[in-house]
Structure formats: C-alpha cells, structure tokens
Amino acid sequence: MKFIEKFNSISGNNSILCVGLDPDPSLIPPSILGEKHPILKFCREVIDATSDLVCGYKFNSAFFEVSCGQHVMKELREYVGDELITIADVKRGDIGNTARMYAKAFFENMGFDAVTLNPYMGYNTIEPFASYKDKMSFILCLTSNPSSQDFEELSLTRRNVDTDLPVQPLWELVARKVNEWNKGNNLGLVVGATKPDAFKRIREITDIPILAPGIGKQGGEPKDILGYGGIIAAVSRSIIYASNDVDFAEAARKKTEEFVKMLL
Amino acid sequence: MKFIEKFNSISGNNSILCVGLDPDPSLIPPSILGEKHPILKFCREVIDATSDLVCGYKFNSAFFEVSCGQHVMKELREYVGDELITIADVKRGDIGNTARMYAKAFFENMGFDAVTLNPYMGYNTIEPFASYKDKMSFILCLTSNPSSQDFEELSLTRRNVDTDLPVQPLWELVARKVNEWNKGNNLGLVVGATKPDAFKRIREITDIPILAPGIGKQGGEPKDILGYGGIIAAVSRSIIYASNDVDFAEAARKKTEEFVKMLL
Numbered sequence: 001m002k003f004i005e006k007f008n009s010i011s012g013n014n015s016i017l018c019v020g021l022d023p024d025p026s027l028i029p030p031s032i033l034g035e036k037h038p039i040l041k042f043c044r045e046v047i048d049a050t051s052d053l054v055c056g057y058k059f060n061s062a063f064f065e066v067s068c069g070q071h072v073m074k075e076l077r078e079y080v081g082d083e084l085i086t087i088a089d090v091k092r093g094d095i096g097n098t099a100r101m102y103a104k105a106f107f108e109n110m111g112f113d114a115v116t117l118n119p120y121m122g123y124n125t126i127e128p129f130a131s132y133k134d135k136m137s138f139i140l141c142l143t144s145n146p147s148s149q150d151f152e153e154l155s156l157t158r159r160n161v162d163t164d165l166p167v168q169p170l171w172e173l174v175a176r177k178v179n180e181w182n183k184g185n186n187l188g189l190v191v192g193a194t195k196p197d198a199f200k201r202i203r204e205i206t207d208i209p210i211l212a213p214g215i216g217k218q219g220g221e222p223k224d225i226l227g228y229g230g231i232i233a234a235v236s237r238s239i240i241y242a243s244n245d246v247d248f249a250e251a252a253r254k255k256t257e258e259f260v261k262m263l264l
Numbered sequence: 265m266k267f268i269e270k271f272n273s274i275s276g277n278n279s280i281l282c283v284g285l286d287p288d289p290s291l292i293p294p295s296i297l298g299e300k301h302p303i304l305k306f307c308r309e310v311i312d313a314t315s316d317l318v319c320g321y322k323f324n325s326a327f328f329e330v331s332c333g334q335h336v337m338k339e340l341r342e343y344v345g346d347e348l349i350t351i352a353d354v355k356r357g358d359i360g361n362t363a364r365m366y367a368k369a370f371f372e373n374m375g376f377d378a379v380t381l382n383p384y385m386g387y388n389t390i391e392p393f394a395s396y397k398d399k400m401s402f403i404l405c406l407t408s409n410p411s412s413q414d415f416e417e418l419s420l421t422r423r424n425v426d427t428d429l430p431v432q433p434l435w436e437l438v439a440r441k442v443n444e445w446n447k448g449n450n451l452g453l454v455v456g457a458t459k460p461d462a463f464k465r466i467r468e469i470t471d472i473p474i475l476a477p478g479i480g481k482q483g484g485e486p487k488d489i490l491g492y493g494g495i496i497a498a499v500s501r502s503i504i505y506a507s508n509d510v511d512f513a514e515a516a517r518k519k520t521e522e523f524v525k526m527l528l
Contacts, residue, residue, distance in 0.1 A: 004271050019282070022361070022362070024361075025271045056517075060356060062356075062362045062363075062365035062369070063362075063365050065365070065366065065369045066365040066366070066369040066373065067370050069333065069335065069405075070329060070333065070334065071333065071336065089358055091356070091382075092355070093355055093382055094326060094355050095408065095409045096409070097288070098286070098324055098326045098327075099326075099330070101326035102316060102326045102329065105326070105329045105330040109330065112422045117380050118355075118357055118384050118385075119384065120357075120383065120384040120404060120407075120414070120415060120416065121382075121404065121407045121411065121412060121414075121415075121416060122409065122410075122411025122412055122413065122414030122415055123411040123414055123417070124409045124411040125409070125411070140384060140385065143359070143385050144359065145359045145360070145385055145386065145388045145389070146386075147385065147386025147387040147388040148385060148386055150383075150386030150387055150441060151383060151384060151385075151386055151434065151437070151438070152384065152386070154420050154424045154434075154437070155420065155423065155424055156418050156421065157420065157421045157431055158418045159419065160419055170415065170418075170434070173415070173418070174415070177415075182434070200415075218359075220377055
C-alpha cells in the first residue's frame with residue numbers, strides 16, 4: 001500500500017500515535033537479555049502489545065546498527081506487515097549517487113514506507129528519495145533537541161529570499177523549500193513536539209505531513225500539537241521502556257493507551 | 265594508534281590522498297561479480313593495489329548498507345590495518361542518545377579512526393562523537409554538490425552573531441562553531457574540493473583538519489586545494505572505477521599515482 005493511502009486512513013486505529021523503536025541493550029528488560037535474539041524478541045513483543053492502538057512504527061536505525069545489524073530492522077519491518085506505517089528514522093543526507101543507495105536500501109530492500117532525511121546539503125540529497133512516488137520522505141525542519149538553536153533557529157538575511165518575505169529562521173526556509181519541492185506530494189517535515197510555536201507558523205506555510213517526535217521523555221506535550229492536522233506523533237522511550245521488568249509489553253500497551261487518549 | 269598521530273605522520277606514504285571506497289555493484293567489473301563476496305574482493309584488491317600510495321581510506325556506508333551489509337565495511341576496515349587512516353563516511357546527525365549509538369557503532373564496534381557528521385541539529389549531535397578523544401569527527405561545512413546553495417551558502421543576519429562579525433554564509437558560521445567546539449582537538453571540517461574559494465576563507469578562521477572530497481569525477485582540481493595545509497583529499501570514483509575490466513586494480517593504482525603526483 002502507498003504511504004499516502006496509509007496516512008489518509010490513519011483512522012484505521014483512530015490514532016496519530018507512532019511508536020518509536022529505539023531498542024537500547026542497556027535499557028531493555030534483563031529478562032529478555034537471555035534470549036537468543038533479545039532485540040528482535042523485545043521489539044516483537046512491543047509490536048504485538050501495541051499494533052491495534054497505533055498508526056505505525058518508527059525504527060531508529062542507530063540502535064540496530066550498533067547491536068544486531070540492519071537485517072533485524074528489516075525483519076521487524078516485515079513483522080509489522082503492510083497495514084501500518086513504517087518509518088526508517090535514518091536522518092540521511094548525502095550527494096546524489098550515495099543518496100540513491102540509501103533510498104534503495106530503505107525503500108526497496110527493507111520495504112519502509114517512509115524515511116527521515118537531513119536537508120543541510122540541499123535538494124540533490126532529497127531528490128533520489130522523492131523519485132519514489134509511493135514513499136514519503138520527512139525532512140528535518142525544527143528538531144526537538146536544545147541545540148537546534150545552533151543553526152536551525154538562526155535568522156537568514158532578506159537578500160537570500162524573495163523580497164516580500166520577512167527575515168526568517170533557517171528552519172522556516174526549510175519548510176518553504178520542502179513545500180516548493182513537494183511536486184509529488186511525497187515530502188513531509190520533522191518538527192519536534194518540544195517546539196509547539198513552530199507548528200502554527202508551519203501550518204501557515206504548508207499543509208504537508210509532519211512527523212513530530214519529542215513527546216514524553218523529551219518533554220513535548222500532546223496538547224501542544226493537537227489541532228494542527230496532518231501530524232504523526234512519535235513516542236519512543238516513554239512507551240518502550242515503561243517497565244524494565246517482565247511486564248514491559250503490558251506496560252508499553254498501557255502507556256500507549258494513555259498517549260492515544262491524550263492525542264485524540 | 266590515535267587519529268592525530270596518523271594524521272601528523274601522513275608523510276609515511278608522503279601522500280594526502282585518501283581513496284574513497286564506494287563499491288557500487290552496477291559499476292564493479294563483471295569479472296568480479298561471479299565471486300562469492302564480490303564487494304569484499306573488489307575493495308580488497310583496490311586496497312592491495314594502493315595502500316603504499318595513500319594516507320588512508322574513506323568508506324561510504326551507503327554502498328555497504330544497500331548491498332552486503334555494514335559487517336563487510338567492518339571486515340574491510342580491519343583489512344586496512346592500523347597504520348593508515350580509516351574514515352567512516354556516514355554523515356550522521358541525531359539527538360544525543362542516538363548519536364551515542366552511532367559513535368559506538370563506528371568508533372568502537374567497527375574501529376574507525378574518523379567519521380563524517382552533519383551539523384544541522386547542532387552541538388548535541390556532535391558531542392557524543394567528540395567525547396572519543398582519540399578519534400576524529402569531520403563535520404559537513406561546504407559540500408561538493410550543486411545544491412549546497414539551497415542552505416549552506418545562504419547568508420545569516422548580523423544579529424545572530426557577534427556584532428563585530430560580518431554577515432556570513434551558514435557554512436562559514438559552521439566553520440567558526442566547529443572551531444569553537446574543538447576543545448579536544450578532534451574535530452575537522454568537510455569542504456568540497458569543488459569550492460576552492462572556501463578553503464582560503466576557512467583557513468583565515470581555523471587551522472583544523474579538512475577532509476576534501478569532490479576531486480576527479482565531481483570536478484574538483486587538485487591544484488585548487490594545494491598549499492592550504494591540514495587537508496586530506498578524497499578521491500573515489502575516478503580511482504576505483506578507472507577500469508571496468510580485469511585490470512581494475514592495476515588501473516586504480518595508476519590513477520592513484522597520478523593523483524598523488526598532482527597533490528604533492
């Protein structure tokens with residue numbers, strides 16, 4: 001199924017909540033660590049416990065690359081099946097011939113519906129992903145971490161942009177540019193739920209889909225992003241590490257239910 | 265051996281040339297494709313043919329992720345040994361807990377001396393890498409691709425920076441910030457050899473190491489980056505695909521010799 005079909009029928013589970021799978025070996029329950037494939041087992045149990053409550057899963061590639069390898073990420077993506085949205089949170093950004101390899105790896109080989117990308121190097125690095133018409137690329141805009149102020153929040157001079165536009169922060173120009181590039185209706189933005197003011201501004205610029213991480217552990221509040229529309233809210237640590245004991249899957253479900261309710 | 269020791273003794277091979285390993289299955293010689301592990305075999309032969317001529321190797325992770333997997337990148341990094349510089353060209357950039365996983369993957373698990381990183385999300389994303397005192401992180405500054413103009417080359421307003429600094433492009437502020445962050449003498453910059461004017465400007469700001477890709481196929485000329493000091497010049501496609509026939513390793517060596525001579 002195309003990303004956009006899944007996105008439009010997000011109401012299948014009546015939920016904009018996407019669970020982030022960041023399986024950290026130092027945080028998963030000791031009871032699981034004795035398993036032959038602890039990360040596979042841990043993530044499968046979280047998926048089993050939550051899949052009727054969420055719109056999809058976001059896989060953080062770093063946690064697979066550092067431990068069991070990307071083939072486990074692929075196996076888990078297959079485990080989720082084809083009804084829910086699967087996002088490879090990889091934040092890649094590289095020149096054309098390299099970007100084509102990453103796009104093939106995540107969209108074709110692993111079968112993800114969507115990726116996250118970094119805009120720093122410009123459109124050359126986005127285009128190979130955008131050429132997959134049925135897939136979605138969420139481009140980093142204003143992120144949830146404190147040092148977003150180092151570059152993302154800096155103001156650009158007027159002379160860079162159309163003269164009728166005000167001086168604006170870099171992240172706002174990223175939102176405008178991504179909106180311009182979005183000829184195929186398959187680009188979106190990553191906006192941290194810790195920066196609620198930005199949602200209002202971005203919705204004045206564009207109505208493209210927004211992936212909003214940062215709810216829960218990072219401090220973002222569900223109420224801050226409600227009402228804007230076209231949002232997928234990602235929650236990772238608060239759900240998957242809700243318990244460090246044998247009841248971790250049950251606890252993950254309970255937390256998921258709480259977030260779903262807050263995001264209604 | 266620490267990165268900086270390898271970097272300071274770059275004259276071991278009397279060469280600032282680093283060969284980029286971007287093993288594209290569609291470009292490696294047909295004679296190799298019948299091998300059980302074609303990418304491993306191809307890269308090993310290129311390494312064997314060039315290791316006495318270069319200062320190191322840059323591994324482009326995308327080409328491994330899309331084909332044989334990152335474990336082959338690790339195997340090849342081990343094959344290079346501990347005399348030459350090994351760079352994981354991964355261009356990662358993510359929040360703290362995720363960046364720690366990537367740093368562990370590339371520095372500890374795979375044993376690379378250096379990585380390439382993306383600055384967009386700010387210092388939080390660099391710090392976990394910088395905490396490895398003996399390793400090096402090259403941060404994207406002004407890249408070799410045409411769409412560097414989309415964001416990297418845009419000018420920031422004066423009000424963002426010290427009042428005695430002129431209005432400056434984003435890439436220049438990245439160079440300044442990385443220089444500020446470089447308390448541990450283990451940060452460097454990635455500056456495309458296709459943008460020679462930038463080298464002069466950056467050397468007015470900082471003398472930290474520069475990784476300069478873009479020579480050869482992408483249009484950068486060795487003469488443009490000579491004379492600035494502290495530079496590692498990366499050449500990938502022009503060397504590793506110098507021949508598509510059984511003589512590919514020999515042809516790679518010949519091309520490497522040509523570039524080494526031009527970079528003296």
